Amino acid sequence: MFLIALVLVALLSFAGVVSADNYYKGAAPKTNLTGSVTGGVDVQFADTWNTTPVEDWSKQQTWANFTINVPSGSTLKFAEFYVVDYCGSMTADYYGNMTVRLFQGNTEVPYYSPVVVGQPLALKYVNSTGANYSVVSAPLINLSRTTSDYVAIFEATGALSNWGNGNMNVSLTSYNVSGRFDGRFKSAHLIYGWDTPGGSSTEYWINNGNDPITKYIGTYTGNKTVFNIETLPRTYVANLSVEFVAGNSTSGPGYGK
Secondary structure (H helix, E strand, O other): OOOOOOEOOEEOOEEOOOOOOOOOOOEEEEEEEEEEEOOEEEEEEEOOOOOOOOOEOOEEEEEEEEEEEOOOOOEEEEEEEEEEEEOOOOOOOOEEEEEEEEEEOOEEOOOOOOOEEEEEEOOOOEOOOEOEEOOOOOOEEEEEEEOOEEEEEEEOHHHHOOOOEEEEEEEEEEEEEEOOOOOOEEEEEEEEEEEOOOOOOEEEEEEEEEEOOOOOOOOOOOOOOOOOOOOOOOOOOOOOOOOOOOOOOOOOOOOOO
């Protein structure tokens, strides 16, 4: 997916990086992880929204499937994966919880899974103040809610460091705890980078945030994100990856958005 280059720019942003508004405030994308590798960086996306079967609104369950491609003789330097869960309303406080399990092929990873069991999804969203964050413990390193979306970020370096190549399969389950909590998973994402002895240097930035776009768009400009590339040579190749998450629900317990 990526060329061997002096620079690779990886941007992961949930919702808008072009325009948002000051009616439903969020969290403007900012640099979460940056560094350099002598191998490469891979960004993978899994569409879990269209693979979540709606059989029982008290429970939602699906899979996110990724393929790890770390060349032989290389060392994994970092890995993170992201999960976006839909609570069902931009303003109402419907609560649920989430369980995440990690599999190598069909075998559950014993030292790392379950990643989380019954992680509360019970954050209030106040449009005047923006994103709301929860205190979490490893390997979950960040959990936030903006309008109807929860974004969970997991550290996965330890889990994948000895895999080399193979399938990373993530089991995603959510349960309704109160109200009209929807619980369907919109998407999942995996970003990882590796070092290869004697390889070319590649620099990377991962910028993430959760900034909504709604019909109330006005003059809001706080959603911009910046990549600090002042130290780069004049000639380089850059790859930019952006993820926009949007939804339109006309059935089920949630209001949709």
